[in-house]
Amino acid sequence: MAKSHVEAVYVKVSCCTELVMVSVSPCAYRHRYIFADELYLRSGCPVTWIQTYMYDFIYPVYECQDKDNNNAYMLKNNVVSEQALLFQTELYFPPRDIRYGPQKIPLECSASR
Template sequence: VRIYCSLEWLVVSVSPHRYSRSNPYMFADELALGQSCLATEIQTYVYRFVYLVSACGIRTQVISENVLLIQTELYYTPRDGHSNPEKAFLTCITSQKSVWITPVSTEDDIKLKTSHFMSDFQTTPEELGLLHSS
């Protein structure tokens, strides 16, 4: 299990492989984050849970002026019904100086010289397929 967090987001990555001979593989629907939140991304070798810290019953606690503690649980309930459910407590600490919220550019950044290879290309919602036309 790998945990990443910011002031607003929690990302939990879980390998579906277990060290159990009787049940060596976990299916995505056997895992839940906090209050029944399912994986948001399912890949062959990793299940990812990406949620706002205000969702899924995730708890936050201010530790100091710049530090936030984030806590939740990961539940594993096997399909077979014979194995006992498992619960793992997850904790992540982040700060207001988190890399995730550090601006990557400012208005004072170096501006590129204009070139005939550059244009002010702007797409419309119709081009992106965001609007439904009747």
């Protein structure tokens, strides 16, 4: 049975009108190591660049837009104002250790137009 506590995963999100970049530290709370193949943007987009102390997801905003079962795009872009867009997605973390349940971490970033 999976434990109900949430692992602290350190995430940084940045974006512009063309790109979304999500950086994740492989070192989580309580010194648990996260492997690159345990992380996906919700639509199944894998890590694009593995660094020693950081995993990066770097995708154009028009990629990683596979539709889910409800026909909603995984990377949503909402017009906040005439000057700004809001991008929303989720980081999916299904750990190898089956004692811990999968996590979905909501992410968002705003970009000037």
